[in-house]
Amino acid sequence: MLLQATDLNAGYGFLQILRDVSFHVNKGEYVCLVGPNGAGKSTTLKILAGMLKPMSGSVKFQGKDITGLPGNKVHRLGISYISEALDLFQSMSVKENLAMGAYTMKDKGVVEKRLEFVYELFPRLKEREKQLSGTMSGGERKMLAIGRGMMSDPSLILVDEPSMGLSPEMTNAVFNALGVLNEKGVTILLVEQNVTKSFKVSQRGYVLEHGKIVLQAPCAELAENAHVRKVFLGV
Amino acid sequence: MANEHGITSFLPRLGEYCKSTSGMTILFAIIVATAAAVHSGGYIILNTVVTGGMWALVGMGLALIFGVMNISSFVHGEFFMIGSLVAYYVYSPFVDIILDNPNTFFAAVMPLVAMFAALIMGGIAGVLTEHLAFRPMRRRSKKDWVMNSFVLTLGLSILLINCHQVFFGAEFRGIVKYWNYPSIAMMGTYVSFDRLMVFFIAMFMILAFWLLMSRTRIGRAIRAVSQSEPGAMMVGVDINGIQTLTLALSCGMAALAGAALLFMYPAYPTVGMGPLYNSWFIVIIAGMGNVTGAAVGGFMVALLQVLTTTYIGEGWDYTVPVVFLMILMIFKPSGLFGTAVRGVLDE
Numbered sequence: 001m002l003l004q005a006t007d008l009n010a011g012y013g014f015l016q017i018l019r020d021v022s023f024h025v026n027k028g029e030y031v032c033l034v035g036p037n038g039a040g041k042s043t044t045l046k047i048l049a050g051m052l053k054p055m056s057g058s059v060k061f062q063g064k065d066i067t068g069l070p071g072n073k074v075h076r077l078g079i080s081y082i083s084e085a086l087d088l089f090q091s092m093s094v095k096e097n098l099a100m101g102a103y104t105m106k107d108k109g110v111v112e113k114r115l116e117f118v119y120e121l122f123p124r125l126k127e128r129e130k131q132l133s134g135t136m137s138g139g140e141r142k143m144l145a146i147g148r149g150m151m152s153d154p155s156l157i158l159v160d161e162p163s164m165g166l167s168p169e170m171t172n173a174v175f176n177a178l179g180v181l182n183e184k185g186v187t188i189l190l191v192e193q194n195v196t197k198s199f200k201v202s203q204r205g206y207v208l209e210h211g212k213i214v215l216q217a218p219c220a221e222l223a224e225n226a227h228v229r230k231v232f233l234g235v
Numbered sequence: 236m237a238n239e240h241g242i243t244s245f246l247p248r249l250g251e252y253c254k255s256t257s258g259m260t261i262l263f264a265i266i267v268a269t270a271a272a273v274h275s276g277g278y279i280i281l282n283t284v285v286t287g288g289m290w291a292l293v294g295m296g297l298a299l300i301f302g303v304m305n306i307s308s309f310v311h312g313e314f315f316m317i318g319s320l321v322a323y324y325v326y327s328p329f330v331d332i333i334l335d336n337p338n339t340f341f342a343a344v345m346p347l348v349a350m351f352a353a354l355i356m357g358g359i360a361g362v363l364t365e366h367l368a369f370r371p372m373r374r375r376s377k378k379d380w381v382m383n384s385f386v387l388t389l390g391l392s393i394l395l396i397n398c399h400q401v402f403f404g405a406e407f408r409g410i411v412k413y414w415n416y417p418s419i420a421m422m423g424t425y426v427s428f429d430r431l432m433v434f435f436i437a438m439f440m441i442l443a444f445w446l447l448m449s450r451t452r453i454g455r456a457i458r459a460v461s462q463s464e465p466g467a468m469m470v471g472v473d474i475n476g477i478q479t480l481t482l483a484l485s486c487g488m489a490a491l492a493g494a495a496l497l498f499m500y501p502a503y504p505t506v507g508m509g510p511l512y513n514s515w516f517i518v519i520i521a522g523m524g525n526v527t528g529a530a531v532g533g534f535m536v537a538l539l540q541v542l543t544t545t546y547i548g549e550g551w552d553y554t555v556p557v558v559f560l561m562i563l564m565i566f567k568p569s570g571l572f573g574t575a576v577r578g579v580l581d582e
Contacts, residue, residue, distance in 0.1 A: 072472055
């Protein structure tokens with residue numbers, strides 16, 4: 001088991017969002033966490049990434065307790081977080097953003113290799129190498145955020161709503177890239193509202209409603225589940 | 236970064252730049268300075284350049300603090316004061332020996348030692364401020380951060396001014412000159428060796444600072460934090476460390492300016508007020524949080540003050556920049572160098 005979350009309770013101020021959320025991700029898996037707006041999907045990812053401290057519960061990564069560890073330390077353990085807001089460095093060029101992604105890596109040769117890897121994954125980024133990230137389109141920014149997350153050669157990436165605000169073609173391009181990464185052995189935890197798409201690409205899924213995990217099963221089964229079909233797929 | 240394109244594309248780019256607001260302003264400032272120099276003598280340009288360099292240092296620090304930590308610092312002048320105090324106490328015990336034997340190695344190096352001591356002490360003061368004041372407050376709550384941090388710096392400023400008064404008294408502690416070398420004739424006037432050195436030190440520091448910010452890994456991390464704190468955290472940057480470093484750098488530069496200008500501004504409790512106002516003029520003119528703009532802004536504020544002193548009269552030199560600022564705020568609130576997408580190193 002690569003990542004295990006146990007009984008997470010979390011929220012903002014007096015507002016509790018997550019109630020006893022437990023789940024796990026195995027090494028090499030492609031897991032999705034789906035649910036309606038406001039169910040607590042992004043909050044869950046924020047806790048895993050160290051951007052938010054849970055009220056109670058624990059997070060274990062590779063057997064090590066990382067609950068409440070700040071984001072920069074979580075990143076150093078090999079977890080990359082691609083947030084919904086992307087949080088790119090707006091007045092830095094694409095290349096500088098990617099270089100920041102490799103901030104924790106000292107070996108220049110390795111950084112160069114990672115850069116090539118990212119450019120291969122997203123050729124568009126190489127074309128836009130010198131452009132400021134703040135002036136790019138939504139899809140390109142999403143690619144850059146994923147690329148930046150990949151620079152540090154993480155073993156697990158947490159992706160928050162990669163399809164949001166993207167055209168269907170861009171969405172496909174982003175999901176294809178995530179698929180390629182998974183084939184290369186990167187474990188992926190995906191948070192999505194686009195349920196149909198998520199079930200197609202990932203192996204196992206969790207359904208989060210009102211801060212609780214209500215269902216968990218392989219995606220093929222989830223797609224056939226009566227509750228899921230009624231609530232999310234509208235059939 | 237012009238060096239990536241070579242001279243052939245640099246000239247058209249320069250032409251293009253001159254048509255932008257910042258380019259036009261710089262061009263206009265240069266023309267005004269030249270005209271004034273032709274009319275009243277070269278000392279206008281010399282004074283502008285000498286004091287402008289140091290105001291640029293103070294202003295760049297203030298812009299950096301604003302850009303990286305989102306603090307509107309009103310305690311920045313007190314680091315200037317700390318610098319002048321440190322330089323005074325390092326330098327003055329040897330002042331007789333140095334001024335009597337100007338041609339020894341000791342006399343040549345001692346002023347630099349005093350300035351370096353001020354730089355270090357300013358940096359330490361900055362680190363202490365971060366650890367004792369800003370960090371506890373940040374840990375408590377980020378709510379109303381801009382307002383709270385502003386009030387905190389204001390209180391800290393009053394505290395430090397009064398500490399100076401209690402522990403060192405209210406008298407002026409100054410020196411006549413750092414280096415006892417003859418003045419140098421230049422552009423129709425005499426320039427003291429001190430002023431020349433002050434200019435070179437300022438230029439060196441601005442260049443070193445710019446290289447640090449644009450070419451090094453740590454500088455890139457500072458810029459990253461200023462552009463997106465969560466983003467920087469996500470890629471593994473230790474935000475606390477960067478913020479401490481930012482304060483150390485900024486306060487160190489302000490203290491260095493205080494030390495370098497000791498022969499013009501003796502150490503006394505409220506010596507930091509002038510530099511504080513100046514650096515705020517600079518930061519607002521340049522656009523909040525824009526460090527490159529602040530470097531240029533330093534010279535523009537200095538020019539404005541020198542022109543005011545020459546043509547309107549002594550004592551108006553803080554009024555005219557304020558009026559200029561008001562007009563600017565009406566027509567271009569983002570500052571002369573402000574842009575939509577920006578960070579601490581914008582061009």
